[in-house]
Amino acid sequence: MNATPTVTVIGDGQLARMMHTEAIELGVNLRLLAGARDSSAGQVIADVVLGDYRNLDDLRKVAEGVVTFDHEHVPTEHLHALIDDGIAVHPGPEALVNAQDKLVMREKLQEIGAPVPPFAGIQSVADADAFWDSVDGEVCLKATRGGYDGHGVWFPKSKEELEGLVEKLLGENVPLMGEQKVPFVRELSALVARRPSGEVRPWRVVESVQRDGICVEAIAPAPGMDAGLADYCQSLAVKIADELGVTGVLAVELFEYLDEDGMPQVAVNELAMRPHNTGHWTQDGCVTSQFEQHLRAVQDWPLGDVDQTAPVTVMANVLGGDEDPELPMAQRVREVMERYPQVKVHLYGKTYRAGRKIGHVNVSGQSVVKTREIARSAAHFLVTAQWL
Amino acid sequence: MNATPTVTVIGDGQLARMMHTEAIELGVNLRLLAGARDSSAGQVIADVVLGDYRNLDDLRKVAEGVVTFDHEHVPTEHLHALIDDGIAVHPGPEALVNAQDKLVMREKLQEIGAPVPPFAGIQSVADADAFWDSVDGEVCLKATRGGYDGHGVWFPKSKEELEGLVEKLLGENVPLMGEQKVPFVRELSALVARRPSGEVRPWRVVESVQRDGICVEAIAPAPGMDAGLADYCQSLAVKIADELGVTGVLAVELFEYLDEDGMPQVAVNELAMRPHNTGHWTQDGCVTSQFEQHLRAVQDWPLGDVDQTAPVTVMANVLGGDEDPELPMAQRVREVMERYPQVKVHLYGKTYRAGRKIGHVNVSGQSVVKTREIARSAAHFLVTAQWL
Ligand SMILES: Nc1ncnc2c1ncn2[C@@H]1O[C@H](COP(=O)(O)OP(=O)(O)O)[C@@H](O)[C@H]1O
Ligand SMILES: Nc1ncnc2c1ncn2[C@@H]1O[C@H](COP(=O)(O)OP(=O)(O)O)[C@@H](O)[C@H]1O
Ligand SMILES: [Mg+2]
Ligand SMILES: [Mg+2]
Numbered sequence: 001m002n003a004t005p006t007v008t009v010i011g012d013g014q015l016a017r018m019m020h021t022e023a024i025e026l027g028v029n030l031r032l033l034a035g036a037r038d039s040s041a042g043q044v045i046a047d048v049v050l051g052d053y054r055n056l057d058d059l060r061k062v063a064e065g066v067v068t069f070d071h072e073h074v075p076t077e078h079l080h081a082l083i084d085d086g087i088a089v090h091p092g093p094e095a096l097v098n099a100q101d102k103l104v105m106r107e108k109l110q111e112i113g114a115p116v117p118p119f120a121g122i123q124s125v126a127d128a129d130a131f132w133d134s135v136d137g138e139v140c141l142k143a144t145r146g147g148y149d150g151h152g153v154w155f156p157k158s159k160e161e162l163e164g165l166v167e168k169l170l171g172e173n174v175p176l177m178g179e180q181k182v183p184f185v186r187e188l189s190a191l192v193a194r195r196p197s198g199e200v201r202p203w204r205v206v207e208s209v210q211r212d213g214i215c216v217e218a219i220a221p222a223p224g225m226d227a228g229l230a231d232y233c234q235s236l237a238v239k240i241a242d243e244l245g246v247t248g249v250l251a252v253e254l255f256e257y258l259d260e261d262g263m264p265q266v267a268v269n270e271l272a273m274r275p276h277n278t279g280h281w282t283q284d285g286c287v288t289s290q291f292e293q294h295l296r297a298v299q300d301w302p303l304g305d306v307d308q309t310a311p312v313t314v315m316a317n318v319l320g321g322d323e324d325p326e327l328p329m330a331q332r333v334r335e336v337m338e339r340y341p342q343v344k345v346h347l348y349g350k351t352y353r354a355g356r357k358i359g360h361v362n363v364s365g366q367s368v369v370k371t372r373e374i375a376r377s378a379a380h381f382l383v384t385a386q387w388l
Numbered sequence: 389m390n391a392t393p394t395v396t397v398i399g400d401g402q403l404a405r406m407m408h409t410e411a412i413e414l415g416v417n418l419r420l421l422a423g424a425r426d427s428s429a430g431q432v433i434a435d436v437v438l439g440d441y442r443n444l445d446d447l448r449k450v451a452e453g454v455v456t457f458d459h460e461h462v463p464t465e466h467l468h469a470l471i472d473d474g475i476a477v478h479p480g481p482e483a484l485v486n487a488q489d490k491l492v493m494r495e496k497l498q499e500i501g502a503p504v505p506p507f508a509g510i511q512s513v514a515d516a517d518a519f520w521d522s523v524d525g526e527v528c529l530k531a532t533r534g535g536y537d538g539h540g541v542w543f544p545k546s547k548e549e550l551e552g553l554v555e556k557l558l559g560e561n562v563p564l565m566g567e568q569k570v571p572f573v574r575e576l577s578a579l580v581a582r583r584p585s586g587e588v589r590p591w592r593v594v595e596s597v598q599r600d601g602i603c604v605e606a607i608a609p610a611p612g613m614d615a616g617l618a619d620y621c622q623s624l625a626v627k628i629a630d631e632l633g634v635t636g637v638l639a640v641e642l643f644e645y646l647d648e649d650g651m652p653q654v655a656v657n658e659l660a661m662r663p664h665n666t667g668h669w670t671q672d673g674c675v676t677s678q679f680e681q682h683l684r685a686v687q688d689w690p691l692g693d694v695d696q697t698a699p700v701t702v703m704a705n706v707l708g709g710d711e712d713p714e715l716p717m718a719q720r721v722r723e724v725m726e727r728y729p730q731v732k733v734h735l736y737g738k739t740y741r742a743g744r745k746i747g748h749v750n751v752s753g754q755s756v757v758k759t760r761e762i763a764r765s766a767a768h769f770l771v772t773a774q775w776l
Contacts, residue, residue: 003716003718004718004737018413020432023432024405024406024408024432025406025409025671025732025733025735026733026735027717027718027721027733027735027736027747029431043417044408044412044434045432045434046430046431046432046433046434046436048434284675287672287732287752288729296725301722301725302725302729303729304725304729304732305729305730307730309698309752310697328391330391330392330393330415333414334689334690337684337689337692341676341691341692341693342693342695344413345413345415346413346414346415347415348415349415364675
């Protein structure tokens with residue numbers, strides 16, 4: 001008996017697409033629940049079932065082998081129903097809720113002793129006012145659920161602005177929380193993969209460069225990082241994966257800030273339980289990519305080596321700009337390849353739209369400055385058809 | 389306009405399958421002409437047309453964008469017909485015939501001054517006898533067309549054996565040639581990619597370890613190779629690609645032998661015009677894999693860097709043995725991953741059959757001996773479910 005193992009992925013975006021790349025090589029059948037055949041993943045995968053991830057019947061129809069996700073939006077009760085049917089779901093609903101609900105996550109992290117900024121749930125304007133006072137007006141207001149790429153995060157400049165926002169959002173039934181606004185010097189990301197049977201492997205900590213709440217670059221490893229702090233970040237990510245029972249890839253987004261003594265410290269921002277934008281560099285800079293590792297982990301297969309294959313690898317996102325240049329994308333790709341034979345281009349088969357992640361580039365090299373320059377230049381050209 | 393570029397691949401084996409892996413990331417739509425949906429490539433590709441590569445109507449039905457191949461068996465006249473229809477075919481029929489017919493190839497290589505062993509076409513037993521005498525009985529008899537993995541190659545030990553073989557094969561209409569049997573010390577492989585507009589990039593020369601006419605291992609770069617000879621092999625491969633007008637990946641299989649002065653020399657064995665088994669190591673040991681490079685080359689896109697990402701990378705084939713072990717393949721993969729987290733497993737979705745290529749492993753490392761040991765051990769376990 002040589003039955004091909006199957007992993008069912010719920011969600012049809014670029015993460016599922018890039019999982020397929022690795023599934024092909026591993027000899028794993030990747031089965032997809034897609035909203036549309038022409039979605040990013042639906043275009044390239046053979047075994048596609050069309051359906052809605054919010055519909056339990058569709059989930060039941062597609063589920064085969066191990067079930068995992070391209071996003072965190074599957075309702076918890078459906079995941080429990082699948083598990084009751086005897087299906088393996090990774091990550092499981094108890095872990096996943098910490099990636100779905102930022103308030104639940106904050107409470108859980110506090111409970112296990114992970115560093116988090118001061119926070120509070122906000123159910124009323126009075127709650128908001130009290131929180132404002134407690135953090136001296138350094139407020140970051142967040143939707144606890146449904147946010148992404150900075151949608152769902154606000155920085156009110158005055159108490160009045162906060163009150164107005166809270167009133168409006170609560171009126172729209174947006175569940176809210178407040179956090180202290182962290183005066184971070186940069187953002188980091190600590191990725192690990194964990195198997196149901198317990199093995200955990202952390203990748204090197206990377207710097208995640210954000211613009212307007214969207215990740216634009218990741219630099220691996222995070223340049224100039226204090227070695228002790230880097231170790232701490234890795235062990236923190238391992239601890240979170242263990243204590244929350246995460247299976248598959250876990251991304252721990254971190255703030256690096258300076259404490260009163262001017263020493264670098266970290267606090268957790270949020271968690272993602274799937275391959276993450278800040279891990280795309282592993283496709284071209286690491287022995288085992290996050291997509292392969294995720295497929296291994298959710299099947300409880302032994303994890304692969306996470307050694308880097310170059311001194312530095314930089315990922316730069318290709319984010320749709322205000323307008324799609326006339327020069328066709330394939331022609332832009334050719335020009336980038338002409339100028340930079342070392343650039344690895346990854347495209348998601350998505351149409352151009354402002355702010356939309358339509359691809360990324362990975363570049364490996366010896367020096368952070370030079371490698372970053374090339375990655376930025378290539379990504380910029382793919383977006384604008386102009387050289388920086 | 390952001391129309392997705394399409395590459396149509398004729399042939400549904402593992403080479404097409406591994407091209408899809410790269411096509412996904414490049415944002416290239418890979419369209420496949422497959423004999424069966426459950427073929428190695430047909431299993432994993434979304435855009436599949438079922439049909440027969442020997443049937444011109446099927447070829448016309450599937451052809452979109454640039455047409456390329458997973459094997460060299462498409463009839464030349466059909467390729468000309470497609471070109472007459474206005475379709476780009478890479479490699480083109482004039483080049484490809486040199487990978488289809490070993491006698492045509494030998495004549496062409498001799499014409500351009502590439503080193504080849506003495507050879508002759510064999511149309512009769514008398515031809516065979518004359519050839520036997522001309523090379524002092526050091527005869528390698530070959531089918532000029534249709535051979536693979538050592539099927540179609542014979543080493544007769546006596547003139548009588550040769551005569552018997554030739555009589556039998558000519559009776560079966562097998563077109564034949566004779567070559568001098570080269571007393572090689574090892575086999576090498578020089579891969580290059582070439583674009584229609586002329587750019588050519590050679591990879592490092594690798595050692596190709598054969599057993600019973602089948603490639604079992606490739607070691608990149610070829611260990612202990614004379615630097616001058618390695619350069620010569622690369623420039624020879626470039627010259628062949630240029631002079632034959634090859635587009636896409638070209639593999640030049642070489643014999644390394646010692647001349648009368650005991651100096652290492654090379655002679656060409658045969659050519660393949662597609663990604664080649666001796667180039668699989670590039671998936672995990674090189675900035676640009678042969679599958680990505682092939683897709684770039686056939687579309688006339690700029691070629692990628694061919695730098696190695698590790699001091700040595702060893703590929704070992706997973707070749708079906710006499711019987712399929714009881715332990716399921718997925719379980720064998722787990723055990724290999726458990727023991728060797730650095731091993732990259734590639735499986736083709738094929739059923740087990742004696743001598744059949746069902747997958748390969750790639751391992752990168754510092755030392756040839758150690759890396760080779762791991763690759764062999766892993767491949768052996770995947771075949772036998774036993775540790776060496
Ligand atoms: N407490 C905070 N203090 C300062 N900046 C923050 C805080 N929380 C979020 N941000 C900024 O907003 C970005 C998006 O917030 P995040 O909670 O990660 O939302 P999303 O789900 O959209 O990624 C972060 O990457 C960071 O740049
Ligand atoms: N002239 C020769 N002298 C010695 N060995 C040869 C010769 N030709 C082929 N061989 C051996 O047979 C193997 C298969 O021959 P080849 O022509 O490459 O056929 P195939 O198309 O099956 O790969 C070679 O890899 C080599 O080991
Ligand atoms: Mg975030
Ligand atoms: Mg051969």
